[in-house]
Amino acid sequence: MTSNAIRGWRAWRLGVFEPSGGDAPEVFLRSCVHDAYWTPREAVSSRCVEHVRPSLLCGCGIYAVKTRAAALEWAQTTARAMPMPLVIGEVNLWGRVLQFSSGYRAQHAYPYSLEVLDDVLPRELDPKLVVRQLRDAYVVDVTRVRPRLAA
Numbered sequence: 001m002t003s004n005a006i007r008g009w010r011a012w013r014l015g016v017f018e019p020s021g022g023d024a025p026e027v028f029l030r031s032c033v034h035d036a037y038w039t040p041r042e043a044v045s046s047r048c049v050e051h052v053r054p055s056l057l058c059g060c061g062i063y064a065v066k067t068r069a070a071a072l073e074w075a076q077t078t079a080r081a082m083p084m085p086l087v088i089g090e091v092n093l094w095g096r097v098l099q100f101s102s103g104y105r106a107q108h109a110y111p112y113s114l115e116v117l118d119d120v121l122p123r124e125l126d127p128k129l130v131v132r133q134l135r136d137a138y139v140v141d142v143t144r145v146r147p148r149l150a151a
């Protein structure tokens with residue numbers, strides 16, 4: 001447990017908002033599991049009806065893993081369960097951060113850098129546009145990568 005920021009890794013789902021009137025689709029980060037939206041330029045905080053801070057007695061907190069490889073594996077597992085555009089990246093964690101052998105559960109989090117996984121982008125999304133939109137919205141470094149996510 002610490003009050004200093006810790007850097008972990010995560011996988012996100014890419015939410016796609018398609019404005020009417022033929023404008024280009026806009027993308028944003030969503031949680032892979034919950035229907036939670038990661039608002040640009042705002043810390044995401046743990047939401048639990050019982051705990052303000054992540055509790056050992058509960059499963060609450062913002063989840064993160066310790067390595068890029070683990071984040072890719074997370075993305076891979078998610079993609080197998082349901083095909084969806086995915087992003088991995090580093091995430092800053094602060095407030096109460098519970099540490100486990102495989103990862104963290106944090107009170108607060110915000111992306112530090114993002115990697116757009118080219119292979120799982122739907123055809124209608126231009127990868128360059130996705131990179132630019134994420135960079136502009138979340139104010140973080142965004143790169144494109146081509147990992148093999150095949151099951």
Ligand SMILES: [Zn+2]
Pocket residue numbers: 048049050051054055058059060
């Ligand atoms: Zn809880």
